[in-house]
Each structure stands twice: as C-alpha cells, then as structure tokens.
Amino acid sequence: MPEAVNTAKRITPSDARETEIENCPNDDPSILEYRFPIWVPGTRTAAFIDYTFLRPEANARDIAVICAEAKEYGFHSVCVSSGWVRLTREKLSGSPVKVSAVVGFPLGAVATRSKAFEAAAALEDGASEISMVISIGKLIDGEHEAVERDIGAVVQAVQGGALIKVILETASLTDGQKAEGCRIAEAAGADFVQTSTGFGRGGATVADIRLMRAAVSPMMGIKASGGIRNLASAQALLSAGAQRIGSSSGVEIVNRLESSTDA
Ligand SMILES: O=C[C@H](O)COP(=O)(O)O
Numbered sequence: 001m002p003e004a005v006n007t008a009k010r011i012t013p014s015d016a017r018e019t020e021i022e023n024c025p026n027d028d029p030s031i032l033e034y035r036f037p038i039w040v041p042g043t044r045t046a047a048f049i050d051y052t053f054l055r056p057e058a059n060a061r062d063i064a065v066i067c068a069e070a071k072e073y074g075f076h077s078v079c080v081s082s083g084w085v086r087l088t089r090e091k092l093s094g095s096p097v098k099v100s101a102v103v104g105f106p107l108g109a110v111a112t113r114s115k116a117f118e119a120a121a122a123l124e125d126g127a128s129e130i131s132m133v134i135s136i137g138k139l140i141d142g143e144h145e146a147v148e149r150d151i152g153a154v155v156q157a158v159q160g161g162a163l164i165k166v167i168l169e170t171a172s173l174t175d176g177q178k179a180e181g182c183r184i185a186e187a188a189g190a191d192f193v194q195t196s197t198g199f200g201r202g203g204a205t206v207a208d209i210r211l212m213r214a215a216v217s218p219m220m221g222i223k224a225s226g227g228i229r230n231l232a233s234a235q236a237l238l239s240a241g242a243q244r245i246g247s248s249s250g251v252e253i254v255n256r257l258e259s260s261t262d263a
Helices: 060-073 082-092 112-125 136-140 144-158 175-187 206-215 231-239 250-254
Strands: 049-053 077-081 098-103 129-133 163-167 192-194 221-225 244-247
Touching: 049 060, 049 221, 049 250, 060 077, 060 082, 060 250, 077 082, 077 129, 082 098, 082 112, 098 112, 112 129, 112 144, 129 144, 136 144, 136 175, 144 163, 144 175, 163 221, 175 192, 175 206, 192 244, 206 221, 206 231, 221 231, 231 244, 231 250, 244 250
Parallel strands: 049 077, 049 244, 077 098, 098 129, 129 163, 163 192, 192 221, 221 244
Antiparallel strands: none
C-alpha cells in the first residue's frame, strides 16, 4: 500500500493569506456606531490581533522573535508583561505595530495603587494599550464601588495616554457578574472589556462576546482572549462582536496550513 502523502504546505509570511468564512457576516446592523473598527469578512484578521507573549520564562530573545513576527504579519500590537515594554518598544521602533502591556496580571488581586503604578510605568516605557485584570474576587463579592475605584485608578494613572482594557476573567464569573463587570468598566472610563487572561479556568467564548457586547455602549471595545488557536475561532469571535483578538497563537491563526478545514 503506498505511503500517504501529506500535501499540507506551510505558507510563508510573505504570501500569508487568510481564508474567509463564507456566509459569516457580522450580524450587528449598527456597525457604523462603534468607536473601534469592526471586523467584516474580507478584512485582514491580522490587523485585529494583539500578539501576546506572557509566559513567565519569556526572555529577550523571545521578545525579539515575536516583534519580528508581528511586523512581518501586520498584527495590531505585541502584548507583553510590563517589564518587557521598553525592549518591545525598541524592537517595534519604526513600525506601525503598537506595544500593549498587562497590569495586575494574571490574578487581578494586587493593590489598586500597584496596578496604577504599573500602568503609569508601562505608559512611560512605551505602551499605548494596557490590559488590566479586574479585581475578580471583589467583583464576585459584589464590592462594585471598590472594583470601579480599582479600574478608575488605572484610567487616571495613564491620563488618556493609553487605551485601557479590563480583563474580566469570564470563566470565573456568572453571567450577571460578567455584565456587571462590563458596566463598571465603562463607568470607570475604560476603553475595552476583555474576556480572559489565558491563565484562568477557560478562555473566550462566542456567548461571552455577545453578552459583553450587549452590556456596554458602542463606545466600548470588546476583546476576546484566551485559548484562541485558529482562524475559525478568531473569526467566529470577531463575527460575534469582538473588535480585538488577544492570542499567543497569532502566527498560527493567520498562517494556517492550506489543507486545514478550520475556516
Ligand atoms: O491575551 C491574553 C492571553 O494571555 C492570551 O492567551 P493564550 O496564550 O491562551 O492565547
């Protein structure tokens, strides 16, 4: 019996292409009301991706590699821990790829003033977008004013110099808590609500994106993150209303195997 031939071909960055999902229009009719761009079939998915590298063992060489990949593939940003912002800014210098940083990551349980300080330092070092983790336990406890103060302190710390995304860690919350977290984030002056850290019990789901989209005004952006590993998942989340994808699998998402059937 002849040996099966694997015809899958890895395409190179220079001819990287994305396969659109057919019959998968964004189903929100009020598309033009939104502050942040909405993905529609035909738009490059790469431009909606924050390419994330948040592993504890991340080192300078890793940062250099992901920055080179981000430039090559045209991702929206490179998202790193706050201690790597300065190097990331240097590596992305001269390119349109932005620097994103995480704050209070991944637990969200550090003191509010620590989050504010970390955010201010990240801004100073070159971050233009910041994903802060909400005080998950306080949200669960119904300490809504404390949660709003926590987010507000980070918003104030950057004084409009960076977009603030609030990670809810949706897999740890009830639907009511997710909706309340969205409402609080908007009231506190944040720019985005975001699903997950990628370090929790679960990641982004289409159901959560729909819930979050319904809970905030069109002025708020929605970011899906955590466990997004292929183009089909990314586009399903974008079609549900996400305006940004956070993923450590950015290259795999856009540079998929031609023989794959995931899109
Ligand atoms: O966007 C932030 C997340 O850490 C990404 O999680 P991931 O490694 O599961 O893609």
